[in-house]
Amino acid sequence: MQSNFRGSLLGLAIGDALGMPVEGMSYEEIRRRFGEIKDFMPSEDGLSAGEWTDDTAQALILAESLLETVYFSPENFAEKLAGLSISHRFGPTSSQAIRLLRQGYSWRESGINSDTNGSAMRVAPIGLLYNHNYNLVEEYAVIASSVTHKGSAAIAGCVAVATGVACAVNEDEELVNEVVRRAEKYDTLVAEKIEYAYQIRKSGLEKAVKELGNSIMAFESIPFAFYCYFSSKNFEQAVIKAVNAGGDADTVAAISGTLKGAEAGIERIPERFRKIKDYELILDLADRLYEVHLKITRVG
Template sequence: MAPSPPQTGQRARGALLGLALGDALGMPTQGLPFEEVRARYGPLLTQLHPAPADHEIAAGLPAGRVTDDTDQALLLARLLLAGHGEVDQHRLAADLLAWEDAMRAAGSLDLLGPSTRRALDAVAAGAPVGTSGRWGDTDGAAMRIAPFGIAHPLGQLGAFVQGVHRAGRVTHDTGIAVAGAAAVAAAVSAAVDGADLAEATDLAIEAAHLGATLGHHVGGADVAARIGWALDVVAEHRLDGGLELVDELVGTGVATQEAVPAAFAVLALTPDDPWLTVRAAASLGGDSDTIAAMAGAIAGALHGADAFPADATRQLLAANPALADPGTGLTALADDLLALRLGGTAR
């Protein structure tokens, strides 16, 4: 007998849990070439691993530790709750800078990405929000947007995409970045409402088309077209060969037009198993923590939190006690975001 579909709360919790698990799985493989990941861990990660001692960014981090992807997504979640669905861009800039200061004080090298760093330097120099994100085209907006998809139903897709744009324009105010973030947010939102993968992906592509018309223009491939093309690239392929094609053709770099299509390609290769989705995405190397976080958020929203192995969830929460906090952790934030979506009141 097929399992019953997950309830809405399970899907909302699954989105944040999948994001964090994908991020933690990708922590030790981020920045590594695809073939080196295979040499170190085999063709597919099977569990959470500590960072290698020689890792340029994550050396010393234990198995299960999350990175900036989860930290910034939860930061955005809290701002969405504080703003009743909107994100104060000045507070976002201040909170991101405070987060980086805390990471640096802790000795972490996992700091702000290139678009965010450049934008916040501009803000510090007095640039207004409308210009600070002028060149932000990398995947930082897409990596942290999943909470927006939990908090907002799709409704009118154009209005939804405009909300995605407003949520991150201080750092990523380009059509490419908005398109990527809109695709991820739309897929999460559709999945929270009970869409299947095909329906969520179609809405993601439509959202990416709309997102490309917002923000400033920068040169680069069309994100919506690249998602559709990435799906064609991996169609008819088994997982192993499909991941090779993602690495060779789609790309796994920090460019939005690589990382976001890569996440959707991995979802297409692993449609029925969210734990396989995050393990496969983390096995890519490159910007694997972000790709796995985005794919994990969508897969978790599709299948629900209970679809992930309980032992992996326990290991994740043990390595990141703040995520288990009953008032401010993953479950609490997911429930509050869902209450916001449903028009209720967060705790």
Template sequence: MVSTDAIEGVLLGLACGDALGRPLEFTSADSIASEHGSVTELLGNGTHGKPRGTVTDDTELMLRIARSLVENERFDGQDIADRFLEWFEDDPFDIGLMTADALREYSHGTDWRSAGQEVWQHRQEGSNAGNGSVMRCAPYAIAFADEPATLRKVSKQSSAITHYDPRCRYGCVILNETIAGYLRGEDEPLADALARVEGEAPEELVETLRLVPDLVSPDDLRTTPYVVHTLQTALYDALTADSAEEAIISAVNRGGDTDTIGAVAGAVAGARFGTESLPDRWLEQLDYREGLSLLARSLATTEISATV
């Protein structure tokens, strides 16, 4: 049986990575080191000028997926899109360009299954495969940890609401299967996830992630919002660390897209090590701390339909 500690670790780890990285978003590693040395505490102000413990769109959209799954007891793409749109119309302080464009498209009447594709088709290479869907997809790994076929399907469908590119859709599949593998106690869930999508997922994505953790140098890891870079860096830190805290600190101090890389690393490391490896000093200041724990437990115990 999957431990409650590991289940809660997924959502709390994601939120902790998001909150630690939020004040440093778009800051270089050299600038972080020059000003802070190594950031190990939740900071206030910084990028976006928010209080310590504040989370961004990474956690906000993840929460909307989790609540939809629990309240509807099934995957409902339209309900999730509606929840995303309600959040978008409340003028969030942080939102990715593709997410904003897709939700604007959805608000104009395009079906939730097509909104992300419509936006993607008009984007040039280099601006069409961001990390805005991998950052939020972890609730599916909890809800469908024992339903791998359903997990793959909902991961792709949920990504496509805003991020249709195959690298994004299969990025969500690989990430969620890795998280679910850790929840099931597997020894090498990333390798297993990559083996299951070989020949189906984009080759660049699979080959880049196959280098993790032993065949890539830490100096070669990149911290851009490109989904392939985000996944490689976040997975490297999650798989090589000795605790969730260490994974998140390493990811965030690399600079760049710190909130999202921290969030993805935190979700994987949270599944790997559990909540006990997240420091109380973070959890005590974290937005939605109690709600995240409750939602994680509900995702694991609610009978969520595998029918998509």
């Protein structure tokens, strides 16, 4: 299972870094300009090849918070979020919530009624650490989302990704049912589209982009990330598919990467993708999460 923790956290960062240069581009524009993207590239706004964005930055902050508190503390997580340096790569909802936290608002007051995907992209550490208890994963995902994103679709997407990661680590054959059932409590559209993503998993990428969407909205990007996960035989296929679809490419690839990485483990992640920013730091956080997970389950 340690390999799965490593694969999931590393997979998130890899997907983020692969999608970073083409974030906001359309499927057609990517094909016209690059053909097919298969490896890290620098961005036009100065980020280096293999460098990740706020998706990974927020996930690592969440991992660090969990390691400090063991049982999720929204106060601790909010304090760490408030200390992040906001760049132009941060989404509008996260940026606004972080500003409120810096102004002294509590985590109960800082969340924005927004349905963007910023809470889902970072939630993997919760799915990893508490994978032994899906109810706890769901509960903590809801709270973690609410610190920045209080929209029903945003919360449903966050619950879906956290549950998906937990199920993938456990090789749970009920992954689709668990994800859909738990997401449905918060937003039926997100749940229905994730279920549909599974149904069209054998369909081509263009059809999936057209019917699911891949914008920053949680009711598009989360189901589409699950489509990339469901439709791919291995890690590389999942992230390459997500990146080349365009749209919110870094976040979709980060989510599909964290899901497929949790399922596959680090051994099945191609060597060329390990030339990622802060590779050793990411592995260290994953290993420490695994150690805490062992302590929690032994106590249980």
